[in-house]
Amino acid sequence: MHRNIDLKVLYFGTPVVLISTGNPDGTANLAPMSSAWWLGNQCMLGMNTASRTTQNLLREGECVLNLPSAELVGAVDRLALLTGTPELSQHKIDKGYRYEPDKFGAAGFTALAADLVSAPLVAECPIQLECELVSAVRFDRADLATAFTVRVVRAHVDEQLIVPGTQHIDPQRWDPLIMKFCEFFGNGSQVHPSRLATAWEIPQTVPARPA
Ligand SMILES: Cc1cc2nc3c(=O)[nH]c(=O)nc-3n(C[C@H](O)[C@H](O)[C@H](O)COP(=O)(O)O)c2cc1C
Structure with a gap:
């Protein structure tokens, strides 16, 4: 039996990407994101228009998509409520973000x-x-989000993940960090408490496994 509900979050499960971009002063910014999917050698990214990443990507025209394995979840979570932009929106202040x-x-x-x-x-x-x-x-009428298409021009892969003698990643060895309804998953299990889920007040049924 299905029920009609007013679904609050539509994040069904996508890989976490750490996107690095260049700041105007030559330093680098780094932000976790997960509205990302690939087709051929291109990737589509959904980013909040006010984020530093969006501003940097529009200005510089390039980025690096770094894919963390599930074991890097602690470091990813430390970035969750940070922004590289000094001017925080009221929405971000209310959710507990700070400039870093x-x-x-x-x-x-x-x-x-x-x-x-x-x-x-x-x-x-x-x-x-x-x-x-x-x-x-x-991406939307209120200009809250920007949909980027980027082309992969160089791929660096840990050799332990490569099927020997091929140009392919071994899916048995690659354990991507997945963001599902603001929670962190690896290999099908919840792997770490999520600051993002706390900020978004996502209801918990089982406590997340500590790091
Ligand atoms: C796991 C995870 C996934 C996220 N996914 C997205 C996303 O897909 N798009 C987005 O705009 N922000 C996403 N965020 C929020 C950004 O990381 C956040 O807005 C951050 O402040 C952006 O940093 P910046 O302002 O330095 O670019 C995500 C955060 C986390 C922790």
């Missing part, structure tokens, strides 16, 4: 120079995709 210019330091991640773009790679992420911007369109 050094996101790599805050997470404990190492920045590595990329080959083709100026935004850095996150060394700890097993998959790092250097990308160039293809298009950016407003």
